[in-house]
Amino acid sequence: MKGTLFVVSGPSGVGKTSIINSLINKLDNVVFSVSCTTRAPRPGEVDGVDYFFVSKEKFMKMIENSEFLEWAEVHGNLYGTPKKFVLENIEKGKRIILDIDVQGALQVKKNFDDAVFIFVAPPSYEVLRERLLKRGTEKTEALLKRLENAKWELSKMIEFNYLIVNDDLEKSVLVMKSIIIGESYKTTRILTEELIKNLFKGVSDR
């Protein structure tokens, strides 16, 4: 059976990374998509695990060759999701999880419609604003930009297959786990030639 790409997205501060991290020990056969970046590795970061670290020239070449499912420039550095990693793991039958912003997710949708798109929303915009304010790690300007972005992002949730309102981490983890397991049993995904052959064993030889 082939694997599936799960694209998990939503406004920043919504808690999607916490949900995903809680999933690791609760699901088999899961890998996380590793992004490419042109920024320098930070201490402790491992090439191929945290990121694929590439030169700007290499990255531009990869864009030219359509090697990304999506890419973007953030603070002068380039970030992208390599197609090859995703396709190889789909062949291996893995469930690949891609944790990405909404704009990136919509780009992936254009290039790879067979993926499953999951939107994580806050209970309300108000709650999101409070969460981001409490974090207190950002300058006012960056924070306001994030909040402005969130409005646009929330308006895009209709483009996603599933919607999880994250009002309770434990519930959200259970729901995301259920979505991932359930999707693996879609007839279109599971019905391989091999399965059909096994199933009809005993029919032809009567």
Next chain:
Amino acid sequence: MKGTLFVVSGPSGVGKTSIINSLINKLDNVVFSVSCTTRAPRPGEVDGVDYFFVSKEKFMKMIENSEFLEWAEVHGNLYGTPKKFVLENIEKGKRIILDIDVQGALQVKKNFDDAVFIFVAPPSYEVLRERLLKRGTEKTEALLKRLENAKWELSKMIEFNYLIVNDDLEKSVLVMKSIIIGESYKTTRILTEELIKNLFKGVSDR
């Protein structure tokens, strides 16, 4: 949020009823679809719980008025799935489970495409044959007819949204539970006006 109809089907002997019965205590908000029948109640059977017991005249009238999602004659008695029960429980936000043969499921699909269709298959036709033979509760003729039916039924699995190969009851229960929870979080099902209003609270009043 509105409810959803889950139609669970597959050849007889495949174990779908065992899976469903194990679900009862593992899911909230679940009801089982109650069928109409013209056969007489057996001792202990309760009207409205086991079946809705109706006269043949009433049943024929209900067919005329398109009050069934599907109906069939079995051994001279009429059986049918009443639309009203399903629609009322969808309004109440329930997850309605309908345990039904493949032909009935395909009839439901024609009348109610918004339902979720789950096919439970045996690991192989051979295993199914052995299971039915071991049961030993039937005459040879009935058994042969059941096995002949099973071939046709297996050929229809492609019409279903999900496919569970029942090679391990515990796994099958987990998968069916996941499908039911996951489907409840489809954006098209969960995104109500009320949810949108709550979500954007705090946006308009800035």
